[in-house]
Amino acid sequence: MDDPGGLHSTVLEALGLRIVSGDLTPGQVLTLDSVDTEYAVSRSVSREAVRVLQSMGLVTSRRRVGVTVCPRDNWHVFDPRVIRWRLAGDDRTNQLLSLSELRSGFEPVAAALAAERATPQQCSALSGAVMDMVAHRHSGDLEAYLVADTIFHRTMLEASGNEMLRALGDVVAEVLAGRTHHHLMPATPRADAVALHERVANAIRTGDADDARTAMQAIIDEAAAALADPS
Amino acid sequence: MDDPGGLHSTVLEALGLRIVSGDLTPGQVLTLDSVDTEYAVSRSVSREAVRVLQSMGLVTSRRRVGVTVCPRDNWHVFDPRVIRWRLAGDDRTNQLLSLSELRSGFEPVAAALAAERATPQQCSALSGAVMDMVAHRHSGDLEAYLVADTIFHRTMLEASGNEMLRALGDVVAEVLAGRTHHHLMPATPRADAVALHERVANAIRTGDADDARTAMQAIIDEAAAALADPS
DNA sequence: CATCCCCAAAGATCAGATTTAATGCCACAA
């Protein structure tokens, strides 16, 4: 395993994954001591890991009681790490469907805003991303396709001019990455998916907000459909 | 100040506020030692505070360098604490406008979904919340009005049946709370605002997804307009 | 049966030892 960032990061990842995957069920209590011995680390290492977990709403920590695992309602589900852990777990498909509904909430709006606010640089960046998607679709390099796809959505959200929408780029990135890394993508991406991306890019360049919105909505619908039927 | 949750929480709040308010500018570096002495706390207290700050994307911590304040792009702007700190700062209005655009992304969608999925209990909860809003609008009790308003939006998002949308209830709650606590609300809430809420509740009960969507969009537009002109 | 007090369990805090890596210095070569 890698532990870039130190020991506490390792413990954090391990515990977070166990909680999110359901290995540690809500209501269950751990003690710091047990964490110490379990992972063979010192007090403050486990303390910091638990502290971050607490800041993500995954656990609560009370004296004399211990570290209690929180129910899902308390989880900060927009934290990229929580999303990644959930996509690594069992309810991967449910999570992706849930995220698709969320995306259909904001990405069409962002596309419409981008059509009104995108700079020429951003437009060309979008076009470039689409070109890369086309190229890597043919070459069958899913990893490179993922990179281009991610750049496309990040740039689009960035072009919306709204910082909150831009911040959701992390969420979309995790979704796209999880989808390919867990083999929920077709071996070669759908041709119509790429075409829709191109249509969004064109609509944004020409300032056609309505078409940008509907095409983006179609992208998400297509993704959700492909999820149910990965042909 | 209160420090429910221990010393580290105090330091966390103080540092977070200073970073978000711009008192500590991006690129600026602190050392843990300086934090220790500044707030007269011990090593692990400042360490845990900084660790949480890091998990929120507000700072990075590197050896031999210190704790570096991150630019805005890295902030986890969906963390309720970050929102609260920003609403407490100077760019309050910008932040609220940005959040309004975000809300117009997902709340209409959530309303439409709620119209298809809301349970009878949720419908009556919505109606009850609207009744409370009406009552407290007349009594002029802004705090009670806020509570009812918050319950309304939380219930609506809950009724959407999508956990990610429900999680955004925290964001909306912070927005509503910040708006009244920083006196950006009219002395007595707009009558048409309440009427729109009632229309949303009715649309959800009758399963009229389209009307729920448009009425919810109108609520957000009205709120954004009232922000620009707090009459 | 209710109340109060005492104790141990568990997290919270502290001060000190350890490890890492940025910086500046110096030797060497072009």
Place this chain on the structure above:
DNA sequence: TTGTGGCATTAAATCTGATCTTTGGGGATG
């Protein structure tokens, strides 16, 4: 002379073990 590469220095985060403080529960007492 000047540019480049490696090495020692040392500042800073990281980790460790011990101590302090709070708190939930059990038992004695009225």
